[in-house]
Amino acid sequence: MTGTELHVLQTVALASLLAWASGVRLYLVIFALGLAHQQGYFALPDGLKMLAHPYVVWTAGFLVVMEFLADKFPGVDSAWDAIHTFIRIPAGALLAAGATGDTLTALTIVAGLLGGTITAGTHFTKAGGRALINTSPEPVSNWTASFAEDFAVLGGIWLAFQHPLVFLALLVVFLAMVAWLLPKLWRLVKGIWSAFATPREKGSG
Numbered sequence: 001m002t003g004t005e006l007h008v009l010q011t012v013a014l015a016s017l018l019a020w021a022s023g024v025r026l027y028l029v030i031f032a033l034g035l036a037h038q039q040g041y042f043a044l045p046d047g048l049k050m051l052a053h054p055y056v057v058w059t060a061g062f063l064v065v066m067e068f069l070a071d072k073f074p075g076v077d078s079a080w081d082a083i084h085t086f087i088r089i090p091a092g093a094l095l096a097a098g099a100t101g102d103t104l105t106a107l108t109i110v111a112g113l114l115g116g117t118i119t120a121g122t123h124f125t126k127a128g129g130r131a132l133i134n135t136s137p138e139p140v141s142n143w144t145a146s147f148a149e150d151f152a153v154l155g156g157i158w159l160a161f162q163h164p165l166v167f168l169a170l171l172v173v174f175l176a177m178v179a180w181l182l183p184k185l186w187r188l189v190k191g192i193w194s195a196f197a198t199p200r201e202k203g204s205g
Helices: 003-038 046-052 054-070 076-098 106-133 140-162 164-204
Strands: none
Touching (some): 003 046, 003 076, 076 106, 106 140, 106 164, 140 164
16 A cells, blocks of 8 residues: 555544544544644644644543533433534534645545534434433443443544554444434334323323
8 A cells, every 4th residue: 555545544534533433422532632642642634733732632621521421321411412413513524524634625525524424323323322221210221331432432543543444344334334223213212202201291181
């Protein structure tokens, strides 16, 4: 693989990582990449170097703690996800676009559009899954899912930089699963919440 091909592969992997991870743990991926750049583990592209600014790193770190806590409590996690529908998706699009450079080109636009789509799919899959888990009164499954998401993002960051082809291959499989699973997941969530709402409506009548 030539140097140019390797650079393209790394750029695609980074943009894809940012889009995917933003739908799960937006603040964690910003904090981890910004801190890693600060410490010299790797160099972020020009369009993302602002992630290493101390204000960005510290703010992202604070929000990582807030999200870590909010995500461990049933109900609170779904409220957090609902609010972040309006944050994660545009952020994922911007971060994916930033991975391709610091100037507006056709490539950055394409990266932003695809990045936002990937983030949306990841976010709604996560939110739907957590809403479904929250129908169970016990907290163990909620904590297990939350910690699994934390480790998945950290593992994805490592894999995207160490083995970008493997990461991209797994991402394709994941997106195919999301395309198949998401409609079924949300129909199931809607059915469960409708079943909960029906007795209350009858009782109030």
